[in-house]
Amino acid sequence: MKHFITALGQKAIASVHFFIGYFWFTVSFFKGCFNPHILYPSVQLVFLRQIYFTGVQILPMFTIVSVALGLALVGGLTNFMVQFGAQDAVGQVLVSVTIKQLAPVVTMILLTLRTSTAVTAEIALMKMNREIETLKSLSIDPFVYLYIPRIVSGIVCLSALSIFFVYISIIGGYLILSFNLNISFDFLITTIFDAFTFNTLLVFVIKVILGGYFLMSIPIYTALQAGNAVTEIPIALLRGMQRLFYAIIVVEIIGVFL
Numbered sequence: 491m492k493h494f495i496t497a498l499g500q501k502a503i504a505s506v507h508f509f510i511g512y513f514w515f516t517v518s519f520f521k522g523c524f525n526p527h528i529l530y531p532s533v534q535l536v537f538l539r540q541i542y543f544t545g546v547q548i549l550p551m552f553t554i555v556s557v558a559l560g561l562a563l564v565g566g567l568t569n570f571m572v573q574f575g576a577q578d579a580v581g582q583v584l585v586s587v588t589i590k591q592l593a594p595v596v597t598m599i600l601l602t603l604r605t606s607t608a609v610t611a612e613i614a615l616m617k618m619n620r621e622i623e624t625l626k627s628l629s630i631d632p633f634v635y636l637y638i639p640r641i642v643s644g645i646v647c648l649s650a651l652s653i654f655f656v657y658i659s660i661i662g663g664y665l666i667l668s669f670n671l672n673i674s675f676d677f678l679i680t681t682i683f684d685a686f687t688f689n690t691l692l693v694f695v696i697k698v699i700l701g702g703y704f705l706m707s708i709p710i711y712t713a714l715q716a717g718n719a720v721t722e723i724p725i726a727l728l729r730g731m732q733r734l735f736y737a738i739i740v741v742e743i744i745g746v747f748l
Contacts, residue, residue: 508715519707522638533635548651556658567584581680584681594694594697594741595701598648606708607709613713640706644705649699697741700741708733708737709734
């Protein structure tokens, strides 16, 4: 019992320490966004490279996943509703399931598995090799040159890929409907737009912005907490992914209450 209480206390202290440090990391991020140095070509190059790595290279796999989910969920669910005479609610269900729920969370999970792990390892290696200290010694702000371009690229890529997921999954779902049922694409799009509200847009925007920020900031902050030994890198990867999946749950909970 004593060991359990001790372990619980250590976990609580570590969690408080993480949240306090992450809060000040976020404050530094917002301050850095107003730094005029973020407009330098070198910083823009880092941003564009991260966009390419995060949002472009994943497109083939992401397209396959989007079509598969569109066929399985959008098409199957709509097919089921139409067969039971609930075609009037098709738009509402598709908006709720695809736009509010599936698009942000599926995109965030895929980017977490591919990009966030790479960012954690990259920053941890740079810290271990004292590259970040070297940048500071040259009066180069790591937030401006390293962190902000990656975080902003995460928000941009998550937003763009989530929108792409919505379009591809709806088109993929329609492929099933066009073969099985006499439903036109105009009918499907009209029912979706009729059910689309400002609240839908608000929830989508909040989820992709929060998700995109967590997608990069948590791995970066976790990597900065790692020690200088090589063995610290896999530990940072595990902690970063664990914290990031907790963040995904938080984003989903926020979306439910909005």
